[in-house]
Amino acid sequence: MTVDELRKQEAPRPAGLGPVGWLRWGWRTLTSMKTAIILLFLFALASVPGSLVPQRGVEPEKVAQLYQQNPTLAEWYDRFQLFDVFSSVWFAAIYLLLFTSLIGCIVPRTATYLRELRRRPPAAPRNLSRLPHFSSFAGDLTAEAAAARLRARRFRVDTGDGWVAAEKGYLRETGNLLFHIALLGLLIAVGFGSLYGYRGNVLVVEGDGFANTVAAYDRYLPGNQVSAESLEPFSFQLDRFETTYQVEGDKRGQELDYSAFLKVSDAPGAPERPYELKVNEPLEINGTQTYLIGHGYAPEFRITDGKGQVAFEGPVPCLIEDKPSMTSGCVVKAPDARPEQLGFLLRFLPTSVALEGGGHASAFPGALQPEVQVVGAFSGDLGVRSGRPQSVYELAPPELMKKLKPLVMGTSVPRPLAVGQSLDLPDGAGKLEFTGVKEWMTLQIAYDPGRLPALVAAAVATVSIALSLMIRRRRVWVRVRDGVVEVGGLTRTEGSAAGFTEEFADIVKALSAGDKDAR
């Protein structure tokens, strides 16, 4: 499309038009290039906060953190949907406008394009020497012979009385239209995938299993059109998790590789098969993909309550506080403890070393000398029974937190516990034993029927934009008169005249060559 054509598209201001006129004006404005640029900019601008403010879909724990640290700000963020930028009303408004504008631009341009495909190249202008590319030579070339030679160069050709008009490079427009259509296709594929697909996260500790049902997920995000029964019914067990680290040099402690050794059953009752799940190598079962996305430690504990009963026993997944050393924070709760519930805030050090000023820290991410530091031990109501959903990484809801009775805290904290050691709580309130270390892995399980269509649309977009940007639309006219052949040329694409110079020279050479190789 040339600048002139675009100028014609620009909407004239409505002067006292009726509602229909206003509608038409609105439509033309929406589908004009200027609006498209502005919408493109708005689109980019609107996604900026999505990278600055934590997103609920990506980092829910950071959102929760912000709510704790600065509730007023967090509420304002929420009011403007800044925690969910990419599913917010205003983001949707911009891209819907953009894509309406896109459709409004594709449809008429496709029509123009189809008409143009059938049209003949325009007749030669009167004065060819005024064209940006011009050459003339003496020769007895006929218009028909010139037409044949241009056709051989894959020009579309029309001839008249002593002149030839030729045009080439229609693929440019094809590419351009295809590109814009592919963008639409991409949007539709993404939308389809999010309606009919689902995604979920789950944390699995060594020795535990997972069966693909809604209830098994820690976080489950279904599309609107997904029913719980449609989940692919596979299951697996995590036998063992292995991590290797660099042990020497500058990058000591750098993770080198990790794998989860699974036993997978593709359907209920199907035989189990071993599978090594690694990062970058998802497990696929009938289109449902299972990805290994992270891992950490789950130290094992036994808690004995004030009455001498075992109130809790098992591994507790800890949150990584410091990735290089894998220092992790653990919350251990024993709601069954009597006479009062017990709760512990602990710090897990995979390779514990004593610091000079007292205290301990982890010196290596592998579990070489695992120890557990007691940050605090509490008794009281943990709120577990209140029926309210509660985070496993929080000892108690904030309002109950203040009422807990600290048993061990601050200066009374003893030296860290090694595996097999235990901490006796004061006043016979109970005992915490550190019994072993396991690893956990986090998985993302996803089913997205829009994946393949999205890929196809994206591939078409890439190829077609390359076509559209690389190919020049060019016209050549030849006029023969009194033994003089005049050739004029023009590219319809601005800014590419330089590249056409060579091709034009080549064409002139071909036209002026001897009759022998005329076809």
Added chain:
Amino acid sequence: MGAGGGDEPPVRAGADVPADAGSAAPRWASKAALVALLLGWGAWAANLTAIVTRGLAVERWPWANMYEFVVAICFAAATAFLGTHLRYNVRFLGPFVMLAAALGLGFAVKFLYTAAGPVVPALNSYWIAIHVSAAILASGLFVLAGVTGILYLVRGDGLSRLPSREYLERVAHRAIVLAFPVWTFAVIAGALWADKAWGRYWGWDPKEVWSFITWVAYAAYLHARVTAGWRGRKATIVQLIALACLLFNLVGVNIFISGLHSYADVG
């Protein structure tokens, strides 16, 4: 290890530029230009050596952390200039592109340097060859276009050692026209990799957001260029905004924002 200096060749800007550059350059000037070019090629070879030896030292593709990535982009920008120069008359760009590359390398060595070593498991994939190489190639071309865009903005009317604004505009446009599909491909390859590694092809991770913003901004430039009233100055400004987005994605996102991509391993 130093990264091979992209020394600024002491060429006089526009020693032999086309069109309105005025009278023919004196002979000493064209000799100086030749020396400068040779220096440029020498610096290019040194930069290449740095990348290859780094690759040999780490036994993987040598662009998996920010230091390596910046070094590679500077190399790509220098390559884009020297390659273009083989076919087109863009010698005037030499000092500016080489200056940008030298500054980039200096920045990398001073602030981003990380010792050669292994990377996190997620990066041990053939996708790094596809996705990151495309991003580097596109970035090199975008930098070339950006440098030309800045020259466009500082060039006054009338006589100048620089070529005409129109010529500058055309060089920038050509570079972006080449780079845009490559960038599109890089983003898509990134999505394919994310699909393999993280279980979704697009998740609005900060790096993804900024790649997308960069892509949209360059698309806006391409549209601006074919829109009456936006060509020239305005389009050039759009282009430079897009370049700023590209650079922010490279530096800002790695340093200031955490996300899945934050294994950039900044110095």
